[in-house]
Amino acid sequence: MQQNKIASHLPNLVYDMRRFVLYCGWVVENYPLQVYSSALIFSPVRSITRGLFKQEEQRWITSGPAVEDNWNAYTQTLEGHSDSVYSVTFSPDSKLVASGSDDTTVKIWDAATGTYT
Numbered sequence: 672m673q674q675n676k677i678a679s680h681l682p683n684l685v686y687d688m689r690r691f692v693l694y695c696g697w698v699v700e701n702y703p704l705q706v707y708s709s710a711l712i713f714s715p716v717r718s719i720t721r722g723l724f725k726q727e728e729q730r731w732i733t734s735g736p737a738v739e740d741n742w743n744a745y746t747q748t749l750e751g752h753s754d755s756v757y758s759v760t761f762s763p764d765s766k767l768v769a770s771g772s773d774d775t776t777v778k779i780w781d782a783a784t785g786t787y788t
Contacts, residue, residue, distance in 0.1 A: 687719035
């Protein structure tokens with residue numbers, strides 16, 4: 672019985688952890704020791720991942736930032752241009768995103784990971 676209850680929540684947990692990694696991936700990748708003091712504290716209040724690691728939040732943070740209750744609609748911010756972006760389009764299979772910028776560059780992004788070539 673307990674195993675069925677856990678299994679029924681697994682998709683929500685996986686979705687939440689994916690959102691956490693997409694949202695905080697840069698911090699985790701570049702400053703892994705800062706996960707507990709920055710990545711978790713900036714994640715939504717009702718994030719399952721944040722709840723699982725609540726006891727790891729740093730006690731010296733007495734007043735945390737104002738954050739949303741739940742994940743918002745966007746999943747990633749594509750960063751890499753040095754000037755304004757004026758053109759964005761998806762490939763026919765939606766696996767790639769092309770963006771054109773005033774920095775006179777065009778970047779091709781992997782829509783799933785946010786990395787560009």
